[in-house]
Amino acid sequence: MLSGKRIVLGVTGGIAAYKAVFLLREYQKAGAEVRVTMTPSATRFVGLETFASLSGHDVAVEIFPEEAGADEWTRHIYWGEWADLFVIAPCTGNTLAKIANGISDNMLTATVLAARCPILICPTMDGEMYDSPSVERNLKQVQDFGYHVLEPESGFLASGIEGKGRLPEFDSILETSSEIIGSIEAPLTGKKVVVTAGPTREHIDPVRFISNPSSGKMGLAMAQAAQRLGADVTLIHGPVSIPLPEDMHKIAITSADDLFKAIQRFAEADMIVMAAAVSDFTPVEVHDHKVKKGNGESKIELTNTVDILSWLGERKPDHQTLVGFAMETENLLENAHQKLKKKNADWIIANYLSEKASGFESDTNTVHLLNTSGDHTFSGTKSEVAEQALNVIVRAV
Numbered sequence: 001m002l003s004g005k006r007i008v009l010g011v012t013g014g015i016a017a018y019k020a021v022f023l024l025r026e027y028q029k030a031g032a033e034v035r036v037t038m039t040p041s042a043t044r045f046v047g048l049e050t051f052a053s054l055s056g057h058d059v060a061v062e063i064f065p066e067e068a069g070a071d072e073w074t075r076h077i078y079w080g081e082w083a084d085l086f087v088i089a090p091c092t093g094n095t096l097a098k099i100a101n102g103i104s105d106n107m108l109t110a111t112v113l114a115a116r117c118p119i120l121i122c123p124t125m126d127g128e129m130y131d132s133p134s135v136e137r138n139l140k141q142v143q144d145f146g147y148h149v150l151e152p153e154s155g156f157l158a159s160g161i162e163g164k165g166r167l168p169e170f171d172s173i174l175e176t177s178s179e180i181i182g183s184i185e186a187p188l189t190g191k192k193v194v195v196t197a198g199p200t201r202e203h204i205d206p207v208r209f210i211s212n213p214s215s216g217k218m219g220l221a222m223a224q225a226a227q228r229l230g231a232d233v234t235l236i237h238g239p240v241s242i243p244l245p246e247d248m249h250k251i252a253i254t255s256a257d258d259l260f261k262a263i264q265r266f267a268e269a270d271m272i273v274m275a276a277a278v279s280d281f282t283p284v285e286v287h288d289h290k291v292k293k294g295n296g297e298s299k300i301e302l303t304n305t306v307d308i309l310s311w312l313g314e315r316k317p318d319h320q321t322l323v324g325f326a327m328e329t330e331n332l333l334e335n336a337h338q339k340l341k342k343k344n345a346d347w348i349i350a351n352y353l354s355e356k357a358s359g360f361e362s363d364t365n366t367v368h369l370l371n372t373s374g375d376h377t378f379s380g381t382k383s384e385v386a387e388q389a390l391n392v393i394v395r396a397v
């Protein structure tokens with residue numbers, strides 16, 4: 001159940017913080033991807049480098065770190081959306097009290113407010129503290145919020161006194177995590193999603209064609225994001241060299257016409273994402289044999305391909321969400337809004353071809369997701385922006 005799942009592990013400043021290092025390992029052994037957020041006092045028990053190197057990712061501590069990039073201080077928002085489960089283990093009485101009162105003065109507590117996933121709190125403290133009326137009240141409060149609480153176990157505590165307050169055994173934390181994740185239904189469960197990706201090739205003759213440098217990365221990222229949200233995804237892709245996942249239905253096409261024919265079978269899908277860079281033109285004549293060069297000028301007569309997104313927009317069923325892309329070199333938002341209207345799409349994901357670290361072959365992207373009521377901007381890896389954009393789209397359905 002934990003395989004492929006994403007866990008944000010919140011570590012607070014109690015002696016059991018050292019056990020969180022092993023807990024992280026246990027989640028990884030179970031196949032989960034883990035990112036760690038620590039309270040500043042937790043870093044006095046375990047160096048954040050330990051968690052950073054084991055998780056392979058930066059550890060979030062302060063909301064406003066001294067040398068933060070623009071995207072770092074909003075990380076709690078992204079992590080809160082990224083995670084399938086947010087586990088706070090160990091959770092001190094102090095952090096528990098903050099959570100119970102909505103205080104968000106560090107990255108961990110801010111992520112609690114931003115989290116869209118279930119939250120599992122493992123309170124860990126000395127027995128006397130655990131029995132205090134305020135802890136009792138705060139535990140009740142967080143459960144009323146809908147957060148899960150795994151009670152501590154009894155035994156010898158750091159104070160040398162025997163009592164209730166120990167971090168539960170890892171098996172117990174993992175089992176509870178699995179149960180919580182297993183009980184959530186992903187928002188696109190039972191939905192059919194079709195994503196198109198990559199370029200098309202319009203052949204002139206067997207060895208020459210008109211195409212574009214689309215890598216298919218953004219389309220694939222959208223398809224994987226939909227799959228993570230539980231959808232039954234079909235990826236219709238042009239000729240791409242990126243590795244494609246085995247566990248996804250795939251249809252390989254070459255030309256715009258192939259793509260048009262392939263997508264007609266899915267016109268009733270719950271969501272169609274047209275991320276493919278479809279050629280707007282195709283040669284009127286396709287030669288069966290390699291064209292020999294003449295002595296002077298050569299001309300290729302071109303005709304428009306079918307605008308597939310418009311075709312889909314014209315017959316869009318009520319239950320369908322239609323998402324188009326717009327790659328622009330000028331007047332991005334204006335052109336994208338025009339495409340939204342003209343093609344009757346529900347959403348357009350637009351980006352500047354000219355933006356640094358953006359566009360066709362790059363691994364990163366800055367995109368503007370827009371519909372008739374406004375727009376959002378996302379930056380990051382193509383996987384991150386695909387996921388953020390899809391989350392907004394799914395929430396609006």
Ligand code: CTP
Pocket residue numbers: 256274275276277278279280305306307308309310323324325326327328339
């Ligand atoms: N598209 C399509 N069929 C085409 C051309 C484009 O379905 N023959 C889709 C693309 O997959 C994308 C959207 O239309 O989702 C916008 O593509 P884009 O190339 O930005 O715009 P065009 O409609 O081709 O307009 P222009 O080239 O004039 O900007």
